[in-house]
């Protein structure tokens with residue numbers, strides 16, 4: 090097991106933020122040949138949020154981060170590590186994290202970096218931050234997932250435009266509060282070699298073969314679906330087994346919110362009642378790296394977590410990547 094042992098590192102606060110603009114299935118069905126019935130039956134999505142041209146990823150991220158800091162009762166100057174998980178950075182450089190640092194007023198001696206593992210980005214960032222804090226070299230980390238997926242969408246492609254949305258979510262990590270058993274218990278990350286072409290944006294990077302017209306999400310939905318279920322089940326099985334746990338020990342699962350059918354497949358695998366799985370894909374669609382921290386913040390505010398609960402965060406995404414984390418609340 091790759092678990093850092095001490096000190097216990099816990100989630101001290103959560104926050105989230107989504108653009109005000111709501112795009113419903115009915116509205117989309119006036120733009121492309123689709124329907125609320127098709128979208129909801131295949132995905133569980135009813136609506137998603139879309140950022141305006143003036144709403145940057147850094148601004149979405151900073152707002153979520155500000156809420157998380159307030160929730161943790163920390164000042165911006167107390168953060169010495171900021172990781173922003175995103176696959177839709179505002180700019181190729183500098184990192185979105187550096188823009189967020191300025192916006193939040195973090196101190197100069199704070200490490201600021203972006204991380205891209207697509208929809209698994211937040212779980213990757215959480216694991217990296219956990220390891221750095223457990224090393225003792227950093228004390229408090231702000232970990233944010235933030236996306237403006239709407240900028241990568243071909244709005245004429247009904248196969249993808251119905252799936253994605255924009256938003257941000259954040260957590261503050263730090264030493265567990267004395268007298269609690271809270272903390273990140275374990276995490277596992279992975280990536281499946283040879284699967285890049287199943288889900289990608291084929292242009293927009295440094296590739297010379299990338300005209301602007303190819304800067305859109307391209308996806309082989311059925312294959313991604315199968316790998317998603319497999320990856321999330323396997324990582325969950327490994328995490329539970331090596332910690333001597335079973336699905337029945339989980340009080341709450343916060344899965345990546347891509348498709349309700351994928352979430353149901355995971356619930357069946359874990360033999361968990363749906364009440365123990367948090368779902369908000371109906372209102373946000375797939376917000377990639379923002380999906381889990383946005384859902385986690387909503388779950389908390391809805392009273393779905395109490396001290397001592399065991400929670401699983403589990404995701405998959407382009408790469409294809411996957412990852413999970415076990416957290417004692």
Ligand code: ACO
Pocket residue numbers: 122123124127128131132207208209247248249251288308309310311313314317347348375377405406407
């Ligand atoms: N409205 C109406 N019809 C549609 C739409 C739409 N929006 N989209 C596709 N269709 C049609 C197709 O053209 C096809 O028609 P045909 O049979 O005449 O050819 C039919 O519906 C069935 O299409 P499928 O693609 O086979 O539908 P499927 O049941 O596989 O559902 C979906 C598609 C929802 C995309 C599903 O495959 C899925 O969710 N896959 C996982 C995708 C995912 O989670 N991606 C995010 C990854 S995370 C990240 O890192 C970004």
